[in-house]
Amino acid sequence: MAGDFRPVDRDGLVAHLAERITALPGRLRVIVDGAPPAGPVTLARAVADRLRSTGRDALAVDVDDFLRPASVRLELGRTDPDMFLDGWLDEPALRREVLAPMAACGTGRVLPRLRDAERDRAFRDDPVPLGAGGVVVLAGGRLLGRGLPADLTVHLRMSRAALDRRLDPGQAWTAAAFDRYAQEGDPGGYADVLVMADHPDRPAFRER
Template sequence: MPIHPLTPDALATEIVDAVERAGPGHVRVLVDGAPPVRPDVLADALVDPLRVRSRPVVRVSAWDFLRPASVRLERGRTDPDSFYDDWLDAGGLVREVLGPLGPGGSGQVLPRLWDVAVERAARAERVALPPPGVVVVDGPLLLGRGLPAELTVHLALSATVLERRTPPDEAWTLPAYARYAEEVDPLAVADLVVRADHPDRPALQT
């Protein structure tokens, strides 16, 4: 597949252009990637360019939609299958963020559901996001869960680079990403794939 090297700013522009092509109504964007590739940084970089194009934006992190510790840590704190299967409250993310922006939805988004630091519901207020508003959600292991979205972006790292960049105390998550690559194949299912082995020189795969 052709690969086009870009600057980080040019990459953000390419993704914003793809949002525009997705249509004039609500657009739900998933920016998928392991923590070492910093999907949050790319997601943040989309906000101002989208607003310049008169699109209101709500930023959401999947880390604010984790299940309570009693559920996600039931099999232990360092179980990769639990990390893969049990951590993300995908139902809550659909119910509170993605569903309300779908056809017939209320347009009311809850930007945070769970506060992991204190293990209780986050005291967030709902935000009205009128068309042509955009919600940008970042996080790991987002694809293959049936999350409704008009645009999905996967930040890809080679297995070697992912292992090298993952802190030692998070190395237990690596089997989850290997399982993700095998079972979901995000390179095949994402709308846009960004090769991100070199953070200052991303490349868009088309």
């Protein structure tokens, strides 16, 4: 019900998520899921900054830096919604390089970026070491419902009408994929924190 949602500003949401993460022990994997206009990467970076200001190791990772090679993800064309939803993400690499290292028995060494999608070539980044209480905040779209291991999940819900208004014109074709993801994948049902983000600067959230 709408009354269950707590309105906040963006800074309030950042503070709340940082506080919730701080209350959890050990290495943590946090997922912030949402379409680009909802600002998942911006939110993840702000949360990571807040955590680092308290002395806790934290790294924000943009899922768009872990896409499959162009020859694979674009084999059905550059604007295929189904392929965008199901075939663009290099999920094995994401698990291997970002999420597995942050398991209790992992190395804590996280690769911040894998592939430059625009140039279609690998980055040459070194893994970033995160300490025993480190946090990786993985951010981007269409992440929930895949069984990715996470200790806290956040979904930024944006209506189709808001997506149509706010998506960059060159990315307008992705609205159909995000709409299918919302309808069939029910990411809000997976999320520990559901955020209504039609107006990203004036969100409201509900916790599970």
